[in-house]
Amino acid sequence: MPDISIIICCYNSAERLPKTIEHISKIENIESQIEIIIVDNCSTDATSKVAELELNRYSKNIDYHIVHESRPGLYNARKRGCQVANYDWLLFCDDDNWLERDYIINFLKNLNEYPHLEIFGCGISNPVFEKQPQKWFYKYQYLCAIFNIEERKKNVMISNSMEVESFVCGAGMYVRKEFINAYFSDYRFKLVDRIGEALSSGGDTDLVWFALSNNLHVGQFSNLKLQHYITANRITKKYIIRLYMGISFSFALLDYKYKSTTKKPRVFEFFYHYVNNLLHFNFLISRLIYAEFIGRYKAYRYIQTI
Known part of the structure; x- marks a missing residue:
């Protein structure tokens, strides 16, 4: 069985991390070795201290590392996490992603059936709202990585070219380490993605399009489910407009x-x-x-x- 490095990139995540780590601690596993890597990306709160406290509380049987990345941006944080990772498969878990208990078991099943894939994406991301949003929000909730491929009457969506539509996003994304190292080594400019509170984006799509542009396979699976915690500030029109501007900028690039x-x-x-x-x-x-x-x-x- 392949071993897995779970990478959580953090910026001021002290309030969100406890629930995220708690859910990881409850994940069912059969044989794979697991490690958790917390990347503190220029946080100004107690992210690292909270991470250590929670990891010691829930993950006594799991190796963990807390590292710092001084260059801001999700791209830099992920690269740092990959440098530290000991295993061949990486699981990017955002600090507000609550993974289901079968998230590893189902990945191993998917990998056994689709061993040629470089990326395995979450297929169902259900929201958990800090505050119930108004009706208008649901039309735009996809911008906040809330989705369900079963609504498209799909359980599996596989892509291997730029002509085949792919909706794989970074939340709960499994990536083969050898592949992402090739991505980091590519000479072309990268999207550094979100920096602090700035809402630039596109890093996930950059990684997926890099795979597709090289005719590599990526997939999205409905049996990879998570809950996505949405804070009250992210259900406002102001936030959605800022997010849309960042996405438009990134996709043009x-x-x-x-x-x-x-x-x-x-x-x-x-x-x-x-x-x-x-x-x-x-x-x-x-x-x-x-x-x-x-x-x-x-x-x-x-x-x-x-």
């Missing part, structure tokens, strides 16, 4: 990197849709259109400097 697509945002087209939605009192949609325009325009300007 990814289109350039992998598809050689560079499009300057069209001001007239933006203005038309923006005003049209304002006139129909679709204020949130108008703000999202504005956020997308700004994100793509910033990306276009950035591309000119590469």
Whole structure:
């Protein structure tokens, strides 16, 4: 059986870590060796102290490492975690992901059936809300990594090219270490992903598209389930708009990197849709259109400097 390094990248995670570690401690396992790696990425709270306390409480039979990464950004934190990892398969667990008890057993089953995959993604991410959101939020909850592939009448979704749609995200993602080391060694620019409270994104998609651009296989599985804890600040319109701008920026860069697509945002087209939605009192949609325009325009300007 392959052994697994669980990597949790943290920025000011002291309040979220206890539940995350508690759920990991309850995961059922058969034969694989497990280690937990906490990467403290420039936290200003007691993340490392809380991590040590909780790991000692729940994971007495599991090796763990707490390391620090001084360069901000999820990309840098993941790279640091990979450098420390001792095992051939890495499980990226966000600090707000509560993995189901069978998360390792089902991965091993999937790996046995699909041994050629480089990435195994979570197929069901159910929300646990700190505060119940308003109805409008559910239309945009996918932006917060809330999804269920069974709603697409799928239990397994496999992709091996850029032409085959893939929805694999970083929450609960298993990655072959040999593959991700090749990704880190690639000479092209990387998306550093979220830095502190900034809502840039795209690092997960960068990793997946790197695999697909090399005709490697990635998959998403409904038997890999987790709960995603959503804090109250993430169900606000302000947050969703900022997140949408960050995603728009990142995907414009990814289109350039992998598809050689560079499009300057069209001001007239933006203005038309923006005003049209304002006139129909679709204020949130108008703000999202504005956020997308700004994100793509910033990306276009950035591309000119590469």
